[in-house]
Amino acid sequence: MRKTTLVKVTLTALSLLSGCFYSDSEIYKVVPVADDPPEISVVTNLDTLYNPSVNDSLEVIYEVSIENGDLYFVDAVVADQTIHFSDTTHGSFWIYPDQSDETELDTLYMDFYHSTNSNSLADIAGYEALITNLKYAIDFSQEVSK
Amino acid sequence: MRNTGRFITMILILALLAPGALAQRTGFSASFGMASQRMDDLKYLQQYILDTYPVEGRITSSFPPFSTGSLNIIKEWYDHIHIGGGYSYSTTGGKSSYSDYSGSIYTEMDATSHRLGAFLSYSILGGEQLDLSLYGRVDANLTSVESESAINVLGIINRVYNKYRTISPSGSAGLELMYKFSGFSVGMVAGYLVDLPGNLTNTDSDNDLTDPNNRDRILTADWTGWHIEIKTLIWLNF
Numbered sequence A: 001m002r003k004t005t006l007v008k009v010t011l012t013a014l015s016l017l018s019g020c021f022y023s024d025s026e027i028y029k030v031v032p033v034a035d036d037p038p039e040i041s042v043v044t045n046l047d048t049l050y051n052p053s054v055n056d057s058l059e060v061i062y063e064v065s066i067e068n069g070d071l072y073f074v075d076a077v078v079a080d081q082t083i084h085f086s087d088t089t090h091g092s093f094w095i096y097p098d099q100s101d102e103t104e105l106d107t108l109y110m111d112f113y114h115s116t117n118s119n120s121l122a123d124i125a126g127y128e129a130l131i132t133n134l135k136y137a138i139d140f141s142q143e144v145s146k
Numbered sequence B: 001m002r003n004t005g006r007f008i009t010m011i012l013i014l015a016l017l018a019p020g021a022l023a024q025r026t027g028f029s030a031s032f033g034m035a036s037q038r039m040d041d042l043k044y045l046q047q048y049i050l051d052t053y054p055v056e057g058r059i060t061s062s063f064p065p066f067s068t069g070s071l072n073i074i075k076e077w078y079d080h081i082h083i084g085g086g087y088s089y090s091t092t093g094g095k096s097s098y099s100d101y102s103g104s105i106y107t108e109m110d111a112t113s114h115r116l117g118a119f120l121s122y123s124i125l126g127g128e129q130l131d132l133s134l135y136g137r138v139d140a141n142l143t144s145v146e147s148e149s150a151i152n153v154l155g156i157i158n159r160v161y162n163k164y165r166t167i168s169p170s171g172s173a174g175l176e177l178m179y180k181f182s183g184f185s186v187g188m189v190a191g192y193l194v195d196l197p198g199n200l201t202n203t204d205s206d207n208d209l210t211d212p213n214n215r216d217r218i219l220t221a222d223w224t225g226w227h228i229e230i231k232t233l234i235w236l237n238f
Helices: A002-015 B002-017 B040-051
Strands: A039-044 A058-067 A071-078 A081-086 A090-095 A105-114 A130-139 B026-035 B058-062 B066-078 B081-100 B103-126 B130-153 B156-180 B184-195 B214-218 B225-235
Touching: A002 B225, A039 A105, A039 A130, A058 A071, A058 A105, A071 A090, A081 A090, B026 B081, B026 B184, B040 B058, B040 B081, B040 B103, B066 B225, B103 B156, B130 B184, B156 B225
Parallel strands: none
Antiparallel strands: A039 A058, A058 A090, A071 A081, A071 A105, A105 A130, B026 B066, B026 B225, B058 B081, B066 B081, B081 B103, B103 B130, B130 B156, B156 B184, B184 B225
8 A cells, every 4th residue: 555655656756757857937127227318410401491392303411410329220201102211320312203193292201210228128239219200391393393 | 988888788787697686676766856067168158148148138047956866777786785777867957038128038058967877876874774875876978958049129039049969977976865664765865976078069060069269169068066866766576
């Protein structure tokens, strides 16, 4: 009887062996302490113009100043289409009449993606961004050039 | 390594052919407990990998004493001498990690030792019920190390998995204190295992696991350390 019990206990102990292989479920959790967000300023040649017109073409020149952070990329969109993409702090691109179906005003959106300084894993890996938006009304009417 | 295998085989054959061996009792034993291990190279590798994290991670475990167990067939050679052989295993591992709202990064290393070997124990203090024995054991030690690193940033996951293996000779010695019942014994085993660690080799590529700071040095898994176990011994023909 005692031997039977002993065999049962031994077999039970052996069946639990798989649960005795090493595992560590602990995760080191961190609440990142953010630094101040970057200070960004953007200057374009459209800043002083009121509803600049495309006519044959319109050149947009921009320059980004960013302190305590990194600019990841610049995205310029007209009529839901990207017309310019760059990862440099200054550049230029052209807008042409056929880039919009509008016969009057359409909007040029410029998005500047830059670091957050949140000190999170995504921020340090360059996968987390703040977006600074600019938008300009652009005149696509052809009468102006006639 | 081949010599170690031959040595173990020779001991097992000698045990079976030993004078009077067939006339004595046969049994089996199972033991389970904890074992420490040096694992200097794997701790070093763990720290190296942690230093490559883009954020400040932390080691949450670094090859701590963990479980060990053994299953053996035992032959009573003489009243005070037992011989036998069987399987033993030990396991441990290490983990480093970091997690915040945006993602996580971790490296987990699992090391397992599978040992096949032979042993001899000699009773130095035997009584009606208590028995204190010295034992020595030699094993062929197959070590398997699995390493997985993963980074998850905003749902974008990148994972690296590697498996390494090595075979090395090991030996251990220690004391057994057993309390005898009719037909079985229970007790404790404590001893020290010395491993002669072999080079870790990637099971897929056959490349050695080299020291990232010194490509001429190959990393090893060293199971040298203390162990303490609870043991049950059951005689089959008493």
